[in-house]
Amino acid sequence: MRPQTDILSLLYEEPGPKTKRFIRIGSIASVFLFVLIAVLVVRQFWVTGQLSARYWAFFAKWTTCRFILQGVLGTVRATFSAILICLGIGFVMMFSRVRGGLVAQKISFALTEFTRGVPTLLFIYFFFFVIPLLGFKLSAFWKITLPVAISASGATAEVLRSGVNAVSKGQREAALSLGFSENRTFFKIIFPQGFRFVIPSLISELVIILKDTTFAYIVSYNDLMQNAMVLISNHDAMLSVYLVAAIIYIIINYLLHRLSLFLAKQIGGSK
DSSP: OOOOOOGGGGTOOOOOHHHHHHHHHHHHHHHHHHHHHHHHHHHHHHHTTTTOGGGTGGGGSHHHHHHHHHHHHHHHHHHHHHHHHHHHHHHHHHHHHHHSOHHHHHHHHHHHHHHHHSOHHHHHHIIIIIHHHTTOOOOHHHHHHHHHHHHHHHHHHHHHHHHHHHSOHHHHHHHHHTTOOHHHHIIIIIHHHHHHHTHHHHHHHHHHHHHHGGGGGGGTOOOHHHHHHHHHHHHOOHHHHHHHHHHHHHHHHHHHHHHHHHHHHHHHTOO
16 A cells, blocks of 8 residues: 655655745745735725725624624525535445446546536526526525536546546455455545555635636525625625635635545545
8 A cells, every 4th residue: 555645745855955945935035025915905905995994894793693694604504415415426426437338438528528517507507597487496405506517527427536546456456366356446445545645636626616606696605706796785885794704715715625635535445
């Protein structure tokens, strides 16, 4: 088995002394530039009156905090539901490409290319306008969760397939020589290792799912962005509300990143 290594070391080589010095200088310059831009932006906000108390005071009210929290819970619920559905569909499509017969491979390939080529917004419009015409009544939650999950499933399938293909063929041959069946070899040896290889790419796909849920306003689902738009309408405070919403999205992205690493470590069998 491969010795335990840091996940990112599978993708990147250790930089040399000159590269480290260049990275250090670049980091310092970037921080300085960021601080300078931030100061100029804050000054401009102050000059134009955007930092006035009336644009921020309503955040201290419990009703506003509760309303934002309801939006956050809606976003988290839709995001994690879409992630689970996307991983399930993506795994089936990947498994069909890797272990299925010729027909299954062709169908999986067509579905993968279709979901990767069609914009998420078109899937949402399909579930919002067309599905009801067919007699299916879906709640706003499913009208945003299902299209977002389906839209990301093709890319997720390709990410998982690339990880599986990255596992050396010797792993499979060794398992078969020990009496493992093909399916047991795949699920016990090949897939766990392949999954670890693609963690960075997979996390990027999961973050895209989170961002795609911001289309929830189209189906009137009460997520963070929808509730933010309501606050902007009620308080005429676009800057402050969008800034708070952006910070919350960054926090959710970070937590999603950490959770993904934890789950991948458990599935991969690392200690």
